[in-house]
Amino acid sequence: xxxxxxxxxxxxxxxxxxxxxxxxxxxxxxxxxxxxxxxxxxxxxxxxxxxxxxxxxxxxxxxxxxxxxxxxxxxxxxxxxxxxxxxxxxxxxxxxxxxxxxxxxxxxxxxxxxxxxxxxxxxxxxxxxxxxxxxxxxxxxxxxxxxxxxxxxxxxxxxxxxxxxxxxxxxxxxxxxxxxxxxxxxxxxxxxxxxxxxxxxxxxxxxxxxxxxxxxxxxxxxxxxxxxxxxxxxxxxxxxxxxxxxxxxxxxxxxxxxxxxxxxxxxxxxxxxxxxxxxxxxxxxxxxxxxxxxxxxxxxxxxxxxxxxxxxxxxxxxxxxxxxxxxxxxxxxxxxxxxxxxxxxxxxxxxxxxxxxxxxxxxxxxxxxxxxxxxxxxxxxxxxxxxxxxxxxxxxxxxxxxxxxxxxxxxxxxxxxxxxxxxxxxxxxxxxxxxxxxxxxxxxxxxxxxxxxxxxxxxxxxxxxxxxxxxxxxxxxxxxxxxxxxxxxxxxxxxxxxxxxxxxxxxxxxxxxxxxxxxxxxxx
Amino acid sequence: xxxxxxxxxxxxxxxxxxxxxxxxxxxxxxxxxxxxxxxxxxxxxxxxxxxxxxxxxxxxxxxxxxxxxxxxxxxxxxxxxxxxxxxxxxxxxxxxxxxxxxxxxxxxxxxxxxxxxxxxx
Numbered sequence: 001x002x003x004x005x006x007x008x009x010x011x012x013x014x015x016x017x018x019x020x021x022x023x024x025x026x027x028x029x030x031x032x033x034x035x036x037x038x039x040x041x042x043x044x045x046x047x048x049x050x051x052x053x054x055x056x057x058x059x060x061x062x063x064x065x066x067x068x069x070x071x072x073x074x075x076x077x078x079x080x081x082x083x084x085x086x087x088x089x090x091x092x093x094x095x096x097x098x099x100x101x102x103x104x105x106x107x108x109x110x111x112x113x114x115x116x117x118x119x120x121x122x123x124x125x126x127x128x129x130x131x132x133x134x135x136x137x138x139x140x141x142x143x144x145x146x147x148x149x150x151x152x153x154x155x156x157x158x159x160x161x162x163x164x165x166x167x168x169x170x171x172x173x174x175x176x177x178x179x180x181x182x183x184x185x186x187x188x189x190x191x192x193x194x195x196x197x198x199x200x201x202x203x204x205x206x207x208x209x210x211x212x213x214x215x216x217x218x219x220x221x222x223x224x225x226x227x228x229x230x231x232x233x234x235x236x237x238x239x240x241x242x243x244x245x246x247x248x249x250x251x252x253x254x255x256x257x258x259x260x261x262x263x264x265x266x267x268x269x270x271x272x273x274x275x276x277x278x279x280x281x282x283x284x285x286x287x288x289x290x291x292x293x294x295x296x297x298x299x300x301x302x303x304x305x306x307x308x309x310x311x312x313x314x315x316x317x318x319x320x321x322x323x324x325x326x327x328x329x330x331x332x333x334x335x336x337x338x339x340x341x342x343x344x345x346x347x348x349x350x351x352x353x354x355x356x357x358x359x360x361x362x363x364x365x366x367x368x369x370x371x372x373x374x375x376x377x378x379x380x381x382x383x384x385x386x387x388x389x390x391x392x393x394x395x396x397x398x399x400x401x402x403x404x405x406x407x408x409x410x411x412x413x414x415x416x417x418x419x420x421x422x423x424x425x426x427x428x429x430x431x432x433x434x435x436x437x438x439x440x441x442x443x444x445x446x447x448x449x450x451x452x453x454x455x456x457x458x459x460x461x462x463x464x465x466x467x468x469x470x471x472x473x474x475x476x477x478x479x480x481x482x483x484x485x486x487x488x489x490x491x492x493x494x495x496x497x498x499x500x501x502x503x504x505x506x507x508x509x510x511x512x513x514x515x516x517x518x519x520x521x522x523x524x
Numbered sequence: 525x526x527x528x529x530x531x532x533x534x535x536x537x538x539x540x541x542x543x544x545x546x547x548x549x550x551x552x553x554x555x556x557x558x559x560x561x562x563x564x565x566x567x568x569x570x571x572x573x574x575x576x577x578x579x580x581x582x583x584x585x586x587x588x589x590x591x592x593x594x595x596x597x598x599x600x601x602x603x604x605x606x607x608x609x610x611x612x613x614x615x616x617x618x619x620x621x622x623x624x625x626x627x628x629x630x631x632x633x634x635x636x637x638x639x640x641x642x643x644x645x
Contacts (some may be wrong), residue, residue: 303607308537312539312540314629316540316543322630364554
């Protein structure tokens with residue numbers, strides 16, 4: 001082989017090597033291009049995620065915290081427009097530097113410790129105005145392969161509306177807490193099982209217990225032994241039905257004394273009408289109770305003391321009348337003694353009625369008006385009352401009609417009292433007429449009606465709703481008023497209502513009135 | 525005619541009852557001393573007692589209970605009286621045969637006595 005040939009072979013070999021190297025380089029370049037493309041795509045994806053995220057995201061590079069990138073939400077919060085990239089953070093938002101933000105960043109950058117905060121208040125400048133916002137955020141140190149910290153990744157969330165809402169709730173709760181502590185009432189809140197979850201200071205002061213002793217407890221022992229059963233059954237009933245509890249009971253204080261309280265409890269329901277808790281308010285009424293007791297005792301005493309001389313007067317009047325009937329005829333007597341005695345007797349009866357009304361009023365106020373129920377024939381009872389009224393009142397023209405016959409289950413004396421009250425009113429308010437008509441008829445609703453009709457002064461429409469109220473008295477002509485306490489119709493109303501009956505009036509001024517009451521018919 | 529003892533601390537009521545009952549033909553003794561009731565019943569050979577519920581601080585029902593436990597006088601019917609409301613049941617529980625609410629009608633008084641002593645009224 002000639003030297004030239006050897007040289008040619010050498011060159012060919014080198015060419016082949018170079019060609020292979022070029023092919024290898026081309027393959028590498030193509031690989032790198034693909035990888036670069038892939039990286040670019042990935043970068044786009046990450047950027048897409050970052051820039052479309054509602055979270056506030058930025059990357060701060062180096063110890064000067066140069067803004068490498070910042071997504072739109074964080075730029076909006078900064079309020080400095082889009083031209084922030086490449087600027088140091090504290091040049092863009094210098095106002096936050098002194099608010100501790102630099103310290104938190106330094107902690108992450110120099111110590112490599114991630115920093116997290118929740119609902120952190122930050123005052124930042126937006127359009128020249130300092131605005132307070134709240135953020136949840138994380139500062140994450142970003143390192144290179146050698147572990148060197150290059151910058152800080154910031155992810156934050158604007159939680160201003162939630163934070164303000166929480167603050168509002170906290171303020172509202174504080175206000176209510178102060179309000180319930182300020183109130184003179186004792187306030188407790190129990191869960192749906194009746195176990196304590198909150199009480200105000202007054203409750204703790206009164207019972208002498210600590211808040212922890214109250215929490216989670218159901219304590220019927222605090223009620224007076226005589227009231228426990230009543231409170232327990234009423235409370236259970238209300239808990240079961242989800243209705244308001246309204247009861248009077250004695251509650252033990254820290255000294256072991258029991259004091260009367262008015263206890264009211266109202267259910268708190270969730271969106272599905274399920275009772276979740278109960279708010280109870282207890283108001284001390286010990287003094288009122290004592291005053292009521294004194295008043296009641298006094299009225300009993302007054303009534304007893306008034307009735308005693310009346311008993312003697314009535315007895316003697318009746319004895320004199322009996323003596324006169326037996327021994328002498330009034331016609332032989334120069335004085336109309338019998339007539340006078342009858343008048344005295346009527347006035348004594350009136351006095352007795354007034355005393356009874358006064359006592360009844362007190363009993364109604366004390367809720368002590370006891371009814372003695374019995375089954376009786378109403379028509380017969382009305383007849384007896386009419387007979388008595390006719391005997392005791394000479395000038396009374398009383399007509400009775402029965403269109404319906406029935407028995408009722410009621411308090412005989414109290415029903416009589418209502419009828420007598422109606423008739424007495426009929427006479428009192430009929431200065432020019434002594435005609436009174438009583439009728440018993442079917443009220444067509446399972447009830448029997450008794451009405452008393454007069455032909456007196458009548459009642460104006462506007463007064464008709466008022467007359468069943470306590471102490472209301474009708475004015476007559478020339479503004480003169482009629483005798484009485486103004487409690488007769490109030491008592492009648494109370495009596496009939498307690499019998500599940502109805503009471504009403506139909507009247508026309510100048511023509512007379514018709515008072516009616518109804519009672520359930522006894523079906524058994 | 526019955527022999528009746530009236531025990532009432534109100535002097536006038538005692539007199540009034542005496543006058544009414546004597547007018548109706550009964551023989552009447554009046555006392556304002558509830559503690560001497562048994563003594564009065566026995567001494568005067570009483571057949572019926574009219575007893576007030578509240579007599580100078582003494583509860584008539586206690587007197588009635590005591591009499592009803594005493595074999596010497598337990599047989600004597602007792603009509604209790606009071607101006608207090610709703611005490612009729614308490615009086616009857618104490619052993620009273622009947623109860624009269626003050627103020628009462630003379631007729632109510634005499635008819636109650638007639639019910640107990642029909643032959644003597």
